[in-house]
Amino acid sequence: MTRLTLAEAHELAADILRHAGFSAAFVQAIAATVTAGERDGCTSHGLWRLLGIVRTLKSGKAVADAEPEVFEPAPALVRVDAHGGFSQLAFAAGLPLLAEKARRNGIAAMAINRCVHFSALWVEMEALTELGLVALACNPTQAYVAPTGGSRPLFGTNPIAFGWPRPGGQPFVFDFATSAVARGEIELHRRSGKPLPSGWGVDRQGRPSDDAAEVLDHGAMLTFGEHKGSALSAMIELIAGPLIGDLTSVESAAFDAGHNALPYHGELIIALDPQRFLGEQADAQLARAETLFEAIQGQGARLPSQRRYAARAKSLVEGVEIADSLYQDLIALRG
Amino acid sequence: MTRLTLAEAHELAADILRHAGFSAAFVQAIAATVTAGERDGCTSHGLWRLLGIVRTLKSGKAVADAEPEVFEPAPALVRVDAHGGFSQLAFAAGLPLLAEKARRNGIAAMAINRCVHFSALWVEMEALTELGLVALACNPTQAYVAPTGGSRPLFGTNPIAFGWPRPGGQPFVFDFATSAVARGEIELHRRSGKPLPSGWGVDRQGRPSDDAAEVLDHGAMLTFGEHKGSALSAMIELIAGPLIGDLTSVESAAFDAGHNALPYHGELIIALDPQRFLGEQADAQLARAETLFEAIQGQGARLPSQRRYAARAKSLVEGVEIADSLYQDLIALRG
Structure with missing residues (x-):
């Protein structure tokens, strides 16, 4: 090392x-x-x-000097065209306006379009919670995952992330893929010849499979949480795909055309301002959230x-x- | 019958x-x-x-003639005080303003407070999709469910629902509890003396348990999808609890004080207007969502x-x- x-x-x-x-x-x-x-x-x-x-x-799938452009399609909406660049600059370009709109309106959303997205969403959640905002974000990736009951890649690993500001402490943040596991985990099983645990993938007929090669090359990965996870993954395709005028995971895979580049797609971020929801009660109410966190940790469970x-x-x-x-x-x- | x-x-x-x-x-x-x-x-x-x-x-836990009151805490926020009544009238009272705010701002949120909530969320999602809006809703219930790694009831069965309007067809709607199963399912196992499937509950020490009576009386139910479902359930406690100035599932259970009444709590609903996100591209983009639905059904999977x-x-x-x-x-x- x-x-x-x-x-x-x-x-x-x-x-x-x-x-x-x-x-x-x-x-x-x-x-x-x-x-x-x-x-x-x-x-x-x-x-x-x-x-x-x-x-x-x-591979030509990202623009090295893209300059993101910020638009205001509606009073509580921000749209950032990443112009084919990586996500960080697009997020940074839109963040001040997203925060301003959330504070003015109570809730606001930001769509990032035409973006090469590799950044972990928790980084963005931390940036929003630092501004005192509650935040939610999700994006499609590339089609690897079958819907529950299906047999072919349709959804991406589709992460969803959430952030909650904590006065004087590190925020409550989660960020997870809606696939059962990361694709890399299944790759590792292929290399080591180990059978897959149940619930990770299906073969080309849509039957449960413990064969990593079959799942990766002919079948598909599965979502976490069976039909519930599958429903969430479909929601992410919709609200961070067509709703923001950007690619679904199938379309992103087609755009990649086998280059194995990092996925190109959009992202939806929603920011909510507790101060506007709660007014002068905000401090007292946010203190009640701390009680919830203490109760989670007090019984030996972990915050995410x-x-x-x-x-x-x-x-x-x-x-x-x-x-x-x-x-x-x-x-x-x-x- | x-x-x-x-x-x-x-x-x-x-x-x-x-x-x-x-x-x-x-x-x-x-x-x-x-x-x-x-x-x-x-x-x-x-x-x-x-x-x-x-x-x-x-049991005195609901007001038979409550008249909901509608407030506008911010340009994109609606707050409805249900004054202790059941949810339907509160939702109906706030719906027109929520829709108007979503159309004006692109996104809007509605908090329903002090509400006896028994209505299925899919009913509300259908009302919003009928207006051409994309919608998301969630609420806490009463504490029955332990966080992953824990042993005591803290979260409710905490449903989350989503709706997507489909031109000329029935909307894409899901509505599910973030608990692994409904509490009633575990009750049925207790009555019939059948062991619980794994993943449904834990005993008083937080160990996996197949004993329905132990889970219901001393341990706790579990969320779907292990730590991911647990994270989502915590999010619901936060955004439909402290964020809107209303009870968490533990507080709702305390309010009930053993009356076994339907849970009293708040609800958060978010509405997004595809027309404001997409402008004149809206029809073409919503057609791309139909392609996704066809791909789900085309491989034998079901829409939720x-x-x-x-x-x-x-x-x-x-x-x-x-x-x-x-x-x-x-x-x-x-x-």
Whole structure:
């Protein structure tokens, strides 16, 4: 393993992104996200992700110097055209207006369009909770997942995320895929020849399958939570696809055309302002949420973001460790 | 079994509600909902529910002639104080303003407060999709469900519902509890002495349990989808509890104080207007949603509302059938 301070990790990421040809704004924004992912123990959104980011740019599926454009289609709506760039700059470009609209109207939504999206949604949820807003976000990805009762890839891994600001503490944030597991987990089972646990995938006939190769190459992954998870995944296709005039996961896969680039699609973010819902009661009501969190933790259950915050606290002191082989791959990309 | 036409079912419900002392407006509104539930094969929201409604009124936990009051806390927010009445009138009172605000702003939210809530959320989703709006709703109930990793009731069965309008057809609507199953399912296992399937509940130590009595009396129910369902259930507690200044499921259970009344709490509804998101592209984009629905059904999977619509079509022709024992119980309530 190779140990890096967070500053070293950020510098390495920035060097790679600069060498790949990203504009200065993207270099800073993407380096910040992958460093945050590594710091928080989300390795799939950490430094490893740089390999996919550079591959996506080289395949012509991302614009290295895109400048996002912000529109106001309605009093409580923001639309950001990412112009084919990665998500971070589009999100950052729209965030101030989204927050302003949520504060003015009580609730507001932001659609990000034509975006190469690799960023973890929890990063965005943290940005919104830092502004005192409650937030919800979701996006399609690329078609890997069958609806319950089906047999063919139709939905993406379709993440959904939520953030709730906590006075004086780290926010309550969750961010999970609506697929039963990440596609990478099934890849690992293929490599090791291990049978899949039940509920992860189906074969080409739509029957439950424990054969990773069959699921990946001919069948499909499944959603979490059977028909309920499948319904949520369909909702995400709709509200972060047609509702915002952007691609579904099937259309995103067609756009990729086998390049294995990071998925190109839209995202929907909803922000709600507790101050406008509650007025002068806001502080007292938000304190009642703290009672709920205490009751969750008081019976030995975990808040969804605790593992990430623990990793963060550790990384801030000790830095991060990555596999030597990954470090060598990254050094090679630095040019 | 006793067969009733829908008109007879509605009349029976209205007679019972009138005899119980509900105001004329509640008689009509609640009779319409329970008849719709029976018609659509949702027996738990059908005529059977009248027993709980009358019990709730008699226990002093509902106001028979409440008049909901509508407020505008912010340009995109509606708040309805149900003043202790059942949900239907509160929803109906706020609906026009919610729709107007969604159309004006692109997105709007409605909080219903101090409400006895027994209505199925899909009824509300249908009302919003009929107006061409996309809708999302959720509410806490009473504490029966432990968070993943916990051992004690904290969350309610916390339903979440979604509606998407379909041009010229019945809307895409789902409405499900975030508990693994309905509490009534576990009651049935207790009565028949059958062991519970895994994932339904835990014992007092938080260990998986197949003992219905232990789960109901000492342990807790579980959410669907393990930690992901648990996270969603926590979100519902927050956004339909403290965010709207209303009770969490634990607080609602305390309010009930063992009366076994229908739960008293709030509800959050979000409405989005595709016309404001999409402008002149709206028709073309909504047509792309139809492509998604065809792809779901084309691979043999079901849309979440199909079973209900099939039951509806049948009931409109044939009426509904209820158990003779239930019919006798209802006749006795008619006075």
